[in-house]
Amino acid sequence: MSGSDVTRDGVRGARPDREATTGAVDGQGRRGRDRREREQPMVPRAEFQSYYGKPVLNPPVWESPDVPGYLFLGGLAGASSVLAAGAQLTGRPELARTGKVAAVGGGLLSLVALVHDLGQPKRFLHMLRVFKVTSPMSVGSWLLAGYVPLAGVAAASELTGRLPRVGSAATAGAAALGPAVASYTAALISDTAVPAWHDGHREMPYVFVGSAATAAGGVGLLGAPLREQGPARVLALLGVAAELGVFERMRRRIGMVAEPYRSGRGGRYVRAGEALSVAGAAGAVLGRRSRLASAVSGAALVAASAATRWGIFHGGMESARDPRYTVVPQRERARAREAAAGA
Template sequence: MSENRVTRDGLRGERPGRDATFGNGMAGVDGSPRRDGGRGKRRRRGEELAVPPADFTSYYGRPVIKAPAWAPADIAGYLFLGGLAGAGSVLAAGAAATGRPATARAMKVSSLGALTLSTAALVHDLGRPGRFAHMLRVIKPTSPMSVGSWLLAAYGPLAGAAAVSDLTGLLPRAGSAATRGAALLGPGVATYTGVLLADTAVPAWHEAHRTMPFLFAASAAAAASGMALATGPVAENGPARRAAVLGAAAELALTRALHRGAGLAGETYGRGAAGRLLGAAKALGWAGAAGAALLGRHRAPAALSGAALLAASACTRFGVFTAGIASARDPRYTIAPQRERLSGGAG
């Protein structure tokens, strides 16, 4: 038997009843959570909680996920140049089909140049050229990386053949077939990188997975239209001017949708370096679209408008890349959305 004694610290020797608490007082004897928050009695109306609500944290504030170890100049440049190449092949095929040979030639050459630079940036980030070849050892339709590698492997020779045939005049039929083939693969080349980013665990990219590929498509269209305005003759740039306005408007609208669709992680699109880059993309996009629509029939304004659209597309890609890296380094953007989903599922 136990003997109860009254001390300065309370009763000693008292056996615990069924309402006794263990640990931090948050659970009953049977392990079930207490309704009163572990304080032993119901909270009266107007009474403040003695313990503040729990907040998320991570081990010493370190990131929960590992940020991608990608060089910004290599990968963000690869995102921009790949989009320019793919969309440029579509415009080249359209220009060739509508009797605009100078514009078609300029876009074929620019697509080949952009593809060459983007491949060089990718290989530089990989470290060894053989690593790209290793990605072609398997075909995995569920992997954006595998699909993208095979798209590049098939698109590159077609884009090269189209440009060489147009410049040299050799094998015109084969060159026309290569132009059409590159145009068919161009949209995939321009947008698969958006799917690739959204398929990662990086919060700012993954939470916006419904918008990212469409933003990359619009950004690529604006960039390719800008290249056509900058390099093609004024007499042939009517379709490029219209495509520039539509592409720039879609890019600006989808950037706003990306910001909203990313939830809490969307804050990274409006802060720091990413916010400055996307702000510059907005200003350059509006300027390029207005110049193309109003002054695109004149050589100098058309070239300046095209340069503004190219710069806007590049700022968009670099801004999206920078925002994703920032969201991966802050544990709040990983933990808070997970808790929201868990609480929503429990409800």
């Protein structure tokens, strides 16, 4: 090869290795014209995958049915105590009895589900050694420890007819703690790094309270006679409206992070809950004169609340397993901060 074989376009008659285009010059001597079309990427486009087989985010070790059952039963218990207290004040003894039994049953089963998920009862007792306001689990443990005995005393007094004053005081105490018991589990899951839970922290407590009201109203329709079902029917309708409306608002606000609530296992539960909620609400309105129709709508409302909690649980677990829901929002927030800083 002589000096005359070397030109501005490279060695005459020779092809660059692997047809490299970096630093190429076109025939007119203009360097890098339309580089996007001429250059070929040397590495494939990055995909959202794990790092050496490790996930970006470690999903919670919580399992089904313990944790979603715990979420559902606690909400049912708390809202039922409020319904029972209202029924007692307005002279509806059968509805009050139904609410008190549902409250103690839901509270006990919720506590059993929590302890079973923890693995050993002493772990729950260990959480009562301290009280930490900034820890939803600590606050929730103390709430359950105070609520379940009150609900138990209220139900025992109602069923046996003994110590009515003590039972009334316990009913009032359980009703005072009821809203916190129904909603603290929303703060518990929102305080995690799970994208579908954490990003929805603004609306999640309202979704849980609406779902709890739906379940408690459904239990009232199941257990109370027609003449006493008015408060249960109103509570159920308000719960359905809050649950569906706020849940949809949350999904729109958090954007792509809400995808697990529309697809997969979580999406199937959520859609089932929505269908059951609409059917139960329609039955509660149209079946006001039929005991059978009221019972069927009540069962549908209870099932709707349970399906919503299962859908939220599985949707959150799926968002923790897929790194897209962690990486993409982080990048979008970083770009937004850079744009704001530049402006």
